[in-house]
Amino acid sequence: MARITQNIENQILTAIANDATLSALNSTSNVAIYKLFAFIIASSMSLEEHLNDSYKLDVEAIAKLLAPGTSQWIQWKAFLFQYSAAVPQVIQFDASTYVPKYASVNPSYEIITNCSILEMPPARVSIKLAKGSPTTPVPLTTIELQAIQYYFNTIKPAGIKYNCISMAADKLRLECSVTYLGAYSSVILSNLILSYKTYMQNIGFDGIFKMLDLLIALRNTTGVVDVTINNATFREDAVAFGGGTVLVVGNDWQTTSPNGTEYVMRAGYGIDETTASNTFSDLIHLI
Secondary structure (H helix, E strand, O other), rough: OOHHHHHHHHHHHHHHOOOOOOOOOOOOOOHHHHHHHHHHHHHHHHHHHHHHHHHHHHHHHHHOOOOOOOOOHHHHHHOOOOOOOOOOOEEEEEHHHHHHHHOOOHHHOOOEEEEHHHHHHHOOEEEEEEEEEEOOOEEEEEEEEHHHHHHHHHHHOOOOOOEEEEOOOOOEEEEEEEEEEEHHHHOOHHHHHHHHHHHHOOOOOOEEEEHHHHHHHOOOOOHHHHHEEEEEEEOOOOOOOOOOOOEEEEEEEEOOOOOOOOEEOOOOOEEEOOOOOOOOOOOEOOO
């Protein structure tokens, strides 16, 4: 902490009085030349110490705003990413703080609604992204993905490679038999579809699909007596129909992970199979 001029001057004069060579400088005059020297030196030292304190505060203020590089920080910055098809959104660095920011913040340009971070050694980070509704996301376009990749390349800590990923949803082909109460004949199909979609949406971005949890959700549907999963296959969008990870075949549940029949969605989210005649509603056998 910076000292005031008077305190430094007193310390100098005390040191003079205790020095065997300088102790003869003991004039009672307030305008003695050595006292003037002591005042000038004390003033200079005090000014330098105050400047150092001010500089330290400025550096600490900047440090508090700079990127910590944590997964939470990366995710936060992803949600602040701005994109406009008409007006290029170029990230800039504040001249005084070096904090990356946009010249103009426009929340309507913030398109990222889902983001997960995966650290991959050595010094690599995978950023999985999607836009649209948080519960029904869609992939970024090629141009949008290029823009956010440039964004992260600009703000990332030195020495770390960021890889932005955004893919179309994984697809679940589910075939099941449902026993239901006759009184619900007019609504049983719509009720089941709602239960199915609700479960898929509630998994959460980059969550894990669990076959047992979906079975429970379907069995808890109003009007349902019992549900049997006959066949189930999850595939990445890039995998052709007919391929993918088999979860259930002929009512035989396949153990796909140490925790049972599960599937980690490559895109971070999943939807019903889109191939004609193979959607969830197409493959329900109502009894």
